[in-house]
Amino acid sequence: MSTSVSVAFEKARADGRAALVGYLPAGFPTVDGGIAALRTMVESGCDVIEIGLPYSDPVMDGPTIQAAAQQALEAGVRTTDVLRTVEAVAATGVPTLVMTYWNPVERYGVERFAQHLYDAGGAGLITPDLTPDFAPEWIAAADARDLDKVFLVAPSSTDERIAMTTAACRGFVYATAVMGVTGARDATSDLAGPLVERTKRAVAATAPGLPVGVGLGVSNGVQAAEVASYADGVIVGSAFVRALLDHPDDLDAGRRALVKLTEDLARGVRS
Amino acid sequence: MTPTPNSQYDADLHGWYGGAGSFGGRFMPEALIAALDELDAAWQKAMLDPAFLQEFEGLLQNYAGVPSMLYEAHRLSDHAGARILLKREDLNHTGAHKIRNVLGQALLTKRMGKTRVIAETGAGQHGVASATAAAYLGLDCTVYMGEVDTERQALNVARMQLLGAEVIPVRSGSRTLKDAINEALRDWVASVDHTAYLFGTAAGPHPFPSLVLSFVRGIGDEARRQCLDLTGSLPDAVAACVGGGSNAIGLFAAFLDDPDVAIYGFEAGGDGVETGRHAATIFAGSVGVLHGSRTYVLQDDDGQTIESHSISAGLDYPGVGPQHAALAASGRASYLPVTDAEAMEAMSLLARTEGIIPAIESAHAVSGALKVAQERQGETILINLSGRGDKDMGTALEYFGLGTPKETA
Ligand SMILES: Cc1ncc(COP(=O)(O)O)c(C=O)c1O
Numbered sequence: 001m002s003t004s005v006s007v008a009f010e011k012a013r014a015d016g017r018a019a020l021v022g023y024l025p026a027g028f029p030t031v032d033g034g035i036a037a038l039r040t041m042v043e044s045g046c047d048v049i050e051i052g053l054p055y056s057d058p059v060m061d062g063p064t065i066q067a068a069a070q071q072a073l074e075a076g077v078r079t080t081d082v083l084r085t086v087e088a089v090a091a092t093g094v095p096t097l098v099m100t101y102w103n104p105v106e107r108y109g110v111e112r113f114a115q116h117l118y119d120a121g122g123a124g125l126i127t128p129d130l131t132p133d134f135a136p137e138w139i140a141a142a143d144a145r146d147l148d149k150v151f152l153v154a155p156s157s158t159d160e161r162i163a164m165t166t167a168a169c170r171g172f173v174y175a176t177a178v179m180g181v182t183g184a185r186d187a188t189s190d191l192a193g194p195l196v197e198r199t200k201r202a203v204a205a206t207a208p209g210l211p212v213g214v215g216l217g218v219s220n221g222v223q224a225a226e227v228a229s230y231a232d233g234v235i236v237g238s239a240f241v242r243a244l245l246d247h248p249d250d251l252d253a254g255r256r257a258l259v260k261l262t263e264d265l266a267r268g269v270r271s
Numbered sequence: 272m273t274p275t276p277n278s279q280y281d282a283d284l285h286g287w288y289g290g291a292g293s294f295g296g297r298f299m300p301e302a303l304i305a306a307l308d309e310l311d312a313a314w315q316k317a318m319l320d321p322a323f324l325q326e327f328e329g330l331l332q333n334y335a336g337v338p339s340m341l342y343e344a345h346r347l348s349d350h351a352g353a354r355i356l357l358k359r360e361d362l363n364h365t366g367a368h369k370i371r372n373v374l375g376q377a378l379l380t381k382r383m384g385k386t387r388v389i390a391e392t393g394a395g396q397h398g399v400a401s402a403t404a405a406a407y408l409g410l411d412c413t414v415y416m417g418e419v420d421t422e423r424q425a426l427n428v429a430r431m432q433l434l435g436a437e438v439i440p441v442r443s444g445s446r447t448l449k450d451a452i453n454e455a456l457r458d459w460v461a462s463v464d465h466t467a468y469l470f471g472t473a474a475g476p477h478p479f480p481s482l483v484l485s486f487v488r489g490i491g492d493e494a495r496r497q498c499l500d501l502t503g504s505l506p507d508a509v510a511a512c513v514g515g516g517s518n519a520i521g522l523f524a525a526f527l528d529d530p531d532v533a534i535y536g537f538e539a540g541g542d543g544v545e546t547g548r549h550a551a552t553i554f555a556g557s558v559g560v561l562h563g564s565r566t567y568v569l570q571d572d573d574g575q576t577i578e579s580h581s582i583s584a585g586l587d588y589p590g591v592g593p594q595h596a597a598l599a600a601s602g603r604a605s606y607l608p609v610t611d612a613e614a615m616e617a618m619s620l621l622a623r624t625e626g627i628i629p630a631i632e633s634a635h636a637v638s639g640a641l642k643v644a645q646e647r648q649g650e651t652i653l654i655n656l657s658g659r660g661d662k663d664m665g666t667a668l669e670y671f672g673l674g675t676p677k678e679t680a
Contacts, residue, residue, distance in 0.1 A: 055574075055575065056444060056575040056576040057444065057449060057450075057453050057561065057562070057576055058453070059300065059453050059456040059457060059460075059562075060300050060302075060457075060460070062457070063443075066443055070443070070444070073575065078573055079573045079574075102298050102560050103559050103560040103561065103568070103570070103574040103576075104573055104574035104575070105574075106559060106560055106565075106574065107559060107570060107572070107573060107574025108573070108574065128300055129298050129299055129300055129563075130298060131297075131299070131301050131304060133285070134285075134296055134297060134298055136292075151301070152300065152301045152302075153301060154300070154301045154302035154304075154305075155302075156301075156302055156303075156304075156305040156306065156463065157301055157302075157304070157305065158305060161301070161304065161305075165301070176301070176302060178461075179302055179460060179461055179463065179464075180457075180460055180461035181457045181460055181461065
């Protein structure tokens with residue numbers, strides 16, 4: 001059975017804090033190593049897990065996530081390995097999403113992917129290069145199984161498009177805080193606050209209660225605390241990937257770094 | 272002047288060709304949608320503005336050397352047993368059809384008030400054209416080029432630099448054209464408020480395929496008129512090489528409503544389609560989504576893009592424009608592979624019979640047309656000679672073992 005990520009957001013909201021959403025691509029550094037790393041993130045305080053499906057042409061990703069995805073692909077990771085990773089992580093009880101560029105899903109078969117994701121206990125999909133206006137097939141397949149549909153809004157989005165997007169989302173809406181690709185940044189963006197404000201207005205009108213998660217650039221507890229002050233969820237990707245990249249060939253050291261980072265971020269979303 | 276809409280090359284409102292949900296569309300990050308909408312609106316408006324069209328036409332004529340001539344290749348015709356006409360896009364300023372597209376997009380950039388352009392390039396022709404237009408119009412220019420391509424097209428890197436552009440070698444993925452597009456898109460996401468992306472071919476997200484066609488369709492419109500003037504009738508067949516598909520769609524669009532004109536696109540067959548090392552996207556690929564549109568793609572069972580291979584950097588791309596996907600699916604046009612060896616043979620043949628050294632891309636079209644001529648003896652075949660071979664002399668030198676004069680005993 002899949003659990004919507006909204007359950008985790010509600011729990012965090014009841015605790016008076018933001019949810020911590022952690023990302024790693026599947027198959028990095030290996031399929032089993034990736035599962036172990038993701039479980040470590042769950043045990044150390046991630047409320048929601050995003051598993052990236054490594055893709056050959058990741059236009060929204062900066063050098064850090066590109067490097068991890070390329071490493072996974074070179075080691076031969078397959079879509080079925082991603083689903084196996086989902087199954088292993090979702091078994092911990094933490095809501096687990098797949099973040100994927102669109103072509104691998106289309107190639108796998110949209111219906112078939114939705115069913116296998118559901119069977120694996122996955123909560124749904126985050127689709128960085130698929131907007132609701134081009135997603136009728138995915139929306140139908142997700143709705144048939146109550147899977148989460150997480151679409152993105154950006155600082156450049158018009159109010160009309162934000163409303164169209166929030167109306168189509170289930171689980172949460174992903175606000176990309178910067179105009180740019182993924183990657184840790186020193187300062188949080190001043191574009192994020194206004195975007196979240198506009199998004200919350202659209203949520204009130206089109207999808208009351210839909211949480212707003214903010215991602216792109218967050219890499220430490222201080223930044224997480226800042227984002228948590230105005231968002232329902234703090235999404236962290238590149239910083240987790242970096243922790244593993246910094247410890248090549250030493251997964252235990254990498255996992256220790258993940259523990260430290262997760263705990264720092266978890267404190268951040270609670271402060 | 273407005274042509275009647277044709278669903279195979281004119282997109283519907285959402286960018287679909289050949290019917291909603293089939294080919295094309297806009298599979299893009301939300302962060303770029305506003306920019307694509309802005310571009311779409313500016314372009315639609317410009318195409319209805321006589322002042323814009325006049326400026327564009329004026330630049331083409333007085334700067335780019337357009338219309339290019341239609342040349343009857345008598346000696347090649349004798350060789351082929353068919354009447355061969357060459358649309359001489361190789362004579363355009365900067366040496367290829369690409370200048371048409373770039374001047375149109377750079378003028379649009381000015382109208383949108385943006386000060387910087389970025390471009391991807393494979394062979395370097397689009398990069399050179401972009402750098403040229405940017406220099407002429409006073410825009411900053413950054414060109415992304417796969418590292419592999421910067422090596423095999425070093426001369427064009429130097430050209431771009433001399434023209435004042437910054438050339439950034441791309442080291443991710445396969446380090447060729449597709450990765451240069453990825454990197455340009457990553458730049459654009461972060462720079463979109465002051466930067467325009469001059470897309471180099473009739474592919475990518477809506478509105479690029481239609482927009483690029485609107486700037487290159489002069490190729491076909493001119494060729495059609497020139498052919499009628501020269502021969503009194505339409506050609507029996509038209510042929511072009513297909514990388515992303517801009518020179519080909521520019522030629523084909525003028526003949527799509529002439530059912531008696533056969534249309535051939537020639538893709539890069541590389542080492543031979545059977546070897547798996549090729550760029551014959553339509554002939555040997557499958558339907559998928561790449562760089563923002565649904566089209567034919569070289570991909571594996573998991574939808575990962577497979578690296579393409581071609582001796583010609585400009586055709587070395589694992590995707591193709593959605594208009595060609597629609598034309599292939601409807602059967603209106605035929606797409607066939609031409610190998611590296613066949614293209615190089617045609618390059619040499621054209622040089623020796625006509626004194627014209629074509630780009631290796633264009634040599635694919637020549638080779639394919641000669642093959643077609645075997646079944647079309649005595650007919651008229653119009654080939655788009657999309658570019659000249661200067662940039663390819665390094666490759667030719669190596670391939671043919673040229674450059675060292677023979678010692679006389
Ligand atoms: C001379 C020439 N012909 C053809 C092409 C292929 O592009 P397209 O298919 O967009 O015409 C290129 C690309 O660089 C080129 O330089």
